[in-house]
Amino acid sequence: MSNSTPDVARSTNRRAAAARLHNLGTRLLSLAAIQSDRLVNEELARAGTRKWHYAVLATLDEFGSASQAELSSRTGIYRSDMVTVINELAGRDWVERSPNPADRRQNIIVLTERGLRQLPQLDKLLTEVEDEVLAPLTPSQREQLARLLATLVDHHNQKM
Template sequence: MSTAPARLRDKASWLVNQAATVAHRLAIDEFARSGARRYHYGILAAIDENGPSSQAALSRATGIDRSDVVAVINELADADYVERAPDPADGRRNLITLTDTGTRRLDHLEELVRDTQDVFLAPLKPAEREQLTRLLTRLVDHHHG
């Protein structure tokens, strides 16, 4: 266990923050080895789940700042993972769609995420992993209304 003061170690919020830091570091390292960033996974996953989306919708779906979404979409478009096309309902904005190459990339990144989850959650039994996920989901849902 860490050398942090006991007053910190017995606080769930502090522990969640510490665990999130470890998970974040593991994910960043794994994505970097594959030439990706975690934002790539989030944007590709959101488009896959929601279909063609505006940049604003992708920002809302992923929690990524709108200005960062533009940069990520530029990177993904340069790699032919997504395409931009005018929105037929509103010509002032573009819809971002997943290409076939982007779908394959998302599948690859999903494997990396699964591997990272296995490393991060290694000390937990399968039932404990499910329980942790349920509890964290409840907390997030409660605070995001």
């Protein structure tokens, strides 16, 4: 390993971390995000799906049919990637795509009955992953963490 490549496996042991890294919030946030993302991706892969699939299904369920551009904005999925996600979901009959009657150049994406039936299974899976990731925290600490993370995300989204 080169000197410029961090040893992530060793660096995640807080006791072994250099003092200036031990409580560096941005570093800890990054490490927690890496671990959480890995677990989410692994569990969704076992279920034959991906986190972007869930994001689109959940968004359509909550807000109703939408254009691909609206879905991109609401989920944070790049527009160029949204086409692939919609193709994958349509291939599973979880969504349907049809031309927008008001603008034939635009597609409207609709959640299908099959896609709607998939959501509770994915909700349950992600709740189990969240319980694993947040296991050391009490319920009130989990709520506080969610509020703090939402504050950070909202703050930085305003700058974009």
